[in-house]
Amino acid sequence: MLDSVPCLTRLTAQLRRFPGIGEKTAQRLAFFVLKQPRAQVAQLAQALLDVKDKVVFCSRCFHVTEQDPCPFCRAPERDDGLLCVVEQSQDLLAIERGGGYRGRYHVLHGVLSPLDGVGPAELNIPQLVQRVEQGEVRELIVATNFTMEGEATALYLRRLLQRPGLRLTRLAHGVPTGGNLEYLDESTLSGAMARRYEL
Amino acid sequence: MLDSVPCLTRLTAQLRRFPGIGEKTAQRLAFFVLKQPRAQVAQLAQALLDVKDKVVFCSRCFHVTEQDPCPFCRAPERDDGLLCVVEQSQDLLAIERGGGYRGRYHVLHGVLSPLDGVGPAELNIPQLVQRVEQGEVRELIVATNFTMEGEATALYLRRLLQRPGLRLTRLAHGVPTGGNLEYLDESTLSGAMARRYEL
Numbered sequence: 358m359l360d361s362v363p364c365l366t367r368l369t370a371q372l373r374r375f376p377g378i379g380e381k382t383a384q385r386l387a388f389f390v391l392k393q394p395r396a397q398v399a400q401l402a403q404a405l406l407d408v409k410d411k412v413v414f415c416s417r418c419f420h421v422t423e424q425d426p427c428p429f430c431r432a433p434e435r436d437d438g439l440l441c442v443v444e445q446s447q448d449l450l451a452i453e454r455g456g457g458y459r460g461r462y463h464v465l466h467g468v469l470s471p472l473d474g475v476g477p478a479e480l481n482i483p484q485l486v487q488r489v490e491q492g493e494v495r496e497l498i499v500a501t502n503f504t505m506e507g508e509a510t511a512l513y514l515r516r517l518l519q520r521p522g523l524r525l526t527r528l529a530h531g532v533p534t535g536g537n538l539e540y541l542d543e544s545t546l547s548g549a550m551a552r553r554y555e556l
Numbered sequence: 557m558l559d560s561v562p563c564l565t566r567l568t569a570q571l572r573r574f575p576g577i578g579e580k581t582a583q584r585l586a587f588f589v590l591k592q593p594r595a596q597v598a599q600l601a602q603a604l605l606d607v608k609d610k611v612v613f614c615s616r617c618f619h620v621t622e623q624d625p626c627p628f629c630r631a632p633e634r635d636d637g638l639l640c641v642v643e644q645s646q647d648l649l650a651i652e653r654g655g656g657y658r659g660r661y662h663v664l665h666g667v668l669s670p671l672d673g674v675g676p677a678e679l680n681i682p683q684l685v686q687r688v689e690q691g692e693v694r695e696l697i698v699a700t701n702f703t704m705e706g707e708a709t710a711l712y713l714r715r716l717l718q719r720p721g722l723r724l725t726r727l728a729h730g731v732p733t734g735g736n737l738e739y740l741d742e743s744t745l746s747g748a749m750a751r752r753y754e755l
Contacts, residue, residue: 361621361622361626361627361628362611362620362621362622363622364603364606364607364610364611364622365607365611365620367603367606368600368603368604368606368607371599371600371603372600374596374600375585375588376584376585376588377581377584382576384646385575385576385646386574386575387607388620388644388645388646389574389575390604390607390608391607391608391611391620393608395605395608395609397573398604398605398607398608399605399608400570401567401570401571401601401604402600402601402602402604402605403601404563404566404567404570405567405589405597405600405601405604406594406597406598406601407563407566407567408563408564408567408586408589408590408597409589409590409592409594409597409598410594411563412561412563412564412590421561421564421587421590422560422561423560423561423562423563427560428560429560445587446587447583447584447587
């Protein structure tokens with residue numbers, strides 16, 4: 358229906374590719390762009406290209422960074438004995454927001470999914486094994502998500518990395534802060550009941 | 557928290573400016589961009605700039621277009637005697653999607669809002685008066701939204717444009733197709749009752 362304005366059609370189609378952006382929203386955003394000052398739009402266009410041109414993956418932990426190794430790998434005050442494995446960079450950022458963790462990270466960039474052709478090699482797991490084998494790591498915290506795939510990946514890592522002197526841990530699993538029992542899923546709730554602790 | 561990756565922070569901030577895009581979504585979109593092929597991102601960046609560089613407002617009806625006058629003003633088969641006034645280009649497109657209208661358009665790009673400094677001049681209303689005064693228009697269909705502001709603008713236009721030989725109309729107002737009386741607002745429902753018609 359925007360046939361008469363190919364530019365807007367093209368931009369709408371491009372925005373439509375974003376996750377969670379439907380046809381209507383894409384069109385609304387395209388019209389918003391039209392009303393922005395050109396300098397503003399140019400900044401957005403540049404920011405898009407910069408992300409592709411300047412952001413790389415840290416060669417040690419695979420977190421996104423503009424400087425390799427990344428700040429988390431470089432920081433001298435972080436404990437090399439603690440290694441936290443996460444599915445994606447956003448999870449690392451969430452843990453940092455939470456605060457209280459002062460170890461290193463390893464970002465898998467996904468979960469095991471043999472049907473989709475995602476095996477250990479696609480997840481930087483060989484590099485994880487190598488880091489563990491250098492012997493500095495005392496504790497490996499497997500912080501993959503508590504989803505089917507995240508749990509399966511955690512179990513795989515446990516089997517792969519079990520060795521004397523290495524503690525393998527997983528984040529605590531239970532009712533979240535502000536959690537309302539009424540609305541909580543059954544799996545969390547039954548698990549939290551089973552793992553109840555002394556008050 | 558993305559401090560360590562200024563590019564991503566910048567892109568997130570830029571995306572955050574879009575209507576309906578919050579901090580979380582902006583971050584998710586920024587990471588999505590990071591995972592796209594560069595060519596794809598370059599296309600999006602180009603599409604953004606193209607919209608600013610190639611799209612203009614039609615000098616006759618003010619619809620967005622790449623060619624002035626716009627296709628709706630150029631089409632020789634459209635009836636010059638019918639003029640439909642809409643708030644924005646998206647409304648014009650919605651009416652075209654609906655089909656059945658073969659007249660011309662006039663896009664206000666807003667509604668009257670004295671408190672925000674939006675008066676007739678900001679809404680291409682002098683140009684609308686001029687079009688009406690050329691005498692070709694038999695019927696002016698005021699298709700502003702059925703909101704407080706849209707209704708006020710419609711009333712203003714009625715007062716301004718009333719003249720002998722010109723029919724001023726407004727879109728029918730009532731229960732929409734698929735409308736569920738239970739969930740319909742009171743104003744629509746009481747109005748639809750008052751304007752009920754013979755079955």
